[in-house]
Structure formats: structure tokens, C-alpha cells
Amino acid sequence: xxxxxxxxxPLLTVNRLSMDFGGIRAIDQLDIRIKxxxxxxxxxxxxxxxxxxxxxxxxxxxPTSGELLWTPPNRSGRRLNGLKPHQITEQGxxxxxxxIRLFSNMTVLENVxxxxxxxxxxxxxxxxxxxxxxxxxxxxxxxxxxxLLERVGLANLAHERAGNLPxxxxxxxxxxxxxxxxxxxxxxxxxxxxxxPQEGQDLEALIxxxxxxxVAILLIEHDMQLVMRLADHIFVLDYGRxxxxxxxxxxxxxxxxxxxxxxx
Ligand code: ATP
Numbered sequence: 001x002x003x004x005x006x007x008x009x010p011l012l013t014v015n016r017l018s019m020d021f022g023g024i025r026a027i028d029q030l031d032i033r034i035k036x037x038x039x040x041x042x043x044x045x046x047x048x049x050x051x052x053x054x055x056x057x058x059x060x061x062x063p064t065s066g067e068l069l070w071t072p073p074n075r076s077g078r079r080l081n082g083l084k085p086h087q088i089t090e091q092g093x094x095x096x097x098x099x100i101r102l103f104s105n106m107t108v109l110e111n112v113x114x115x116x117x118x119x120x121x122x123x124x125x126x127x128x129x130x131x132x133x134x135x136x137x138x139x140x141x142x143x144x145x146x147x148l149l150e151r152v153g154l155a156n157l158a159h160e161r162a163g164n165l166p167x168x169x170x171x172x173x174x175x176x177x178x179x180x181x182x183x184x185x186x187x188x189x190x191x192x193x194x195x196x197p198q199e200g201q202d203l204e205a206l207i208x209x210x211x212x213x214x215v216a217i218l219l220i221e222h223d224m225q226l227v228m229r230l231a232d233h234i235f236v237l238d239y240g241r242x243x244x245x246x247x248x249x250x251x252x253x254x255x256x257x258x259x260x261x262x263x264x
Contacts, residue, residue, distance in 0.1 A: 009071050011036045011185060011216055012057075017066030019052055019240075026052040028240040030066070034185065036073050039207070039217045041227045043251075044237035045260055050220045051098055053237070054187050058095050059085040072184055089118050092184035096174040096191060098220070104163030108154055108173055111162050112145035115180030148176040152206060168199035175206065185216045192223045204230065228252065236260065 014032040018025065026049045034040050042050050055061040057068060063081065070091055071077035080088055094115075102111050120137050149155040152172040157165065162173060171191055178186055188207070192200050200223070207230060211217055221227050227234065228248040236244040236251060238260040244251060251257055 008035050009073075009077075010034060010069075011038075011071060011073075012218075013067075013069040013071065014057075015067040015069070017053070017056060017068065018064045019049075019056055019061060020064045026240050027056065027063070030237075030240070030242055032235055032242070034216055034218060036184070037211070037214050037216050038232050039211055039219065039230050041219045041221060041231035041234045042237065043221070043224070043227060043234060044243075047239075048237040048260075049240040050237055051189060052240075054095060054189055054220065057088075057187065058093060059083050059088045086118060089181050089183075092182070093187065094178035094181040094183035094185075095187035096171070096178055096189055098189040098193070100167075100170045100174055102162045102170055102173060102177075104161065106162055107159050108149065108162050108165065109142070109145055109158040111173055112148055112176045112180050113141050115177035116141045116145060118181050145176075145180060148179050151179070151209075152176045153202065168195045171195065172203070172206070175210075179210065183215060185218060186210060187218045187220075189220045190222065191219070192221055192226055200226065 010033040012032070012034040014030055017027055017030040019027040030053065042053065044050055052061065056063045057080070059080070068080040069077055070080050070093070072092055078091070080091065083091070103114065120141060146155060146158065149158055152175055154169060154173060154176065157169065162170065165173060175188070175191065191207075192203055195203060204226060207217060207219070219227065219230065231248055234246065234248060234251045235242060236254070236257050243256045243260055244254045246254070
């Protein structure tokens, strides 16, 4: 008997997504699919709409039209439209920001523990009266957060003020905080920006190791060599429209992409 093979359902399906700011259409009828465990890059010239897309996906902006569908393996699918940012995080999407957003007066460890909050159960009552279940949960959170800091190479700075970290380390801390939420899809907005070559190499190894745990990755990045090395599939935006998609090899040689970057 022939075995029936089931096509892998996309983890994320974006249908005809548009986002207007007054008269500006920042995203125009965008269609995107991301499979579980895939590394996908979103590239395009400055102002193409990449960060706006992340903001729509993570509930910071309400899209003008279109649909965001989330279908985790072995779970029923749901629309992400209309969910608040913390509800989207609970679904398994986590992000970092182009302009780093850490709690700079809190410690490195506390920043990661905050990321863990969406997977813990302590209530305000628990936080005040601290029954043993809450104390135990807090110890587990500290252990998990330390392990994540080790993973991104920041364990020795756990008790440092986050704002005191050098730029590249702050970017890695944002990744640790995002990982603390147990994502199925990690959105990285220009993670290599401002990094020196060594930090860039460490970042690439970190992204590969996160991917090898089965986490899908959506990467916005201007470092094309990094994109070409990492991505399974690339989507190219220009003026909010999808102008090309495909493998790194296909994108590298696509005339529309070359024209968008270099002009006529
Ligand atoms: P970059 O590579 O420079 O970060 P990008 O591809 O991420 O660019 P966006 O920041 O998404 O581009 O911007 C897309 C367009 O939407 C730009 O014209 C920008 O000015 C506009 N835009 C983005 N956010 C807003 C906003 N909150 N209000 C008005 N216009 C906005």
C-alpha cells in the first residue's frame, strides 16, 4: 500500500496584508508563508515596509486589511488579527527590535525573567503572599533564565545593569529574552546591525543553534552575506509590495531585486 504523505501546513500564513498610514501604503497586499522550523529572510531597501510587517504580525499595529493565520503543528489554527502583543507572544511568536528595547535599569537576568513571565502562573496574590508554589516557580524561572544567558554568552554579566552592556551584547540579551517565551517563530529585526565581525559570526552560530531546536526564524537583515548563508527562503519587499521570493540563489540573480537595490 502506498503511504500517503501530508504536505506540511505553514506555521504562518499571511494573506493579502495591507497597512496604511494616512495616505502612505506601507504594506501592499502581502502574501507570505512560513513553514515550521524554516529560516526565512525578509529583505528590501530602506522604507520597504519590513519593520511595519513585524509590527502588524506582533500586534503593535492593526493591519488595514488582510489576514494573519497561525497554525502550530498539532494545534488548531487561529487568526492573529486583533490580538494584543502579549496574546501573540503566548501563541508562540517572539521578536527583537531594530531599536533595542530593554529595561535598561534592570539587570540582565531580570530582563530575561520578564520574557519568561508569559509562561508562568503567579498571580498578584501569589506575588504578595509568596506561597511555596510561587517561590518554586520563581526558582525555576531563574534557572531557565540563567541557562538562556549561558546560551547567548552573557551569564557572567547576569547581575549587570542591562543599559551598561555594549551594543552587541544588548542585541544578544534581546534574543535571550525572546527565547524565554518559548517561541515557535522568532522574529529578528536587524540582529547584526552594529556588530563587529566576531560578534556577527557568534550571532550566526546562535541563530543556527536556535534553528536546530526546531524554532522557525524570520529575519530582517541588511547584511546580505549573512542572509544568503542562513535563509532557506527569501521574501523581497519594495515599496510595501512583494517583488520576489525564492531560494538565496534565485534571489541573488533576480533582475527585479537587483533593480530595487541599485535603481535603474
Ligand atoms: P528600514 O530598512 O529602513 O528599517 P523598513 O523596510 O523596515 O525600513 P518601515 O520602517 O516598515 O520600512 O517603513 C515603511 C514605510 O512606512 C516608510 O515609508 C515609513 O516612513 C512608513 N511608516 C512606518 N511606520 C510609520 C508610522 N508609524 N507612521 C507613519 N508612517 C510610517
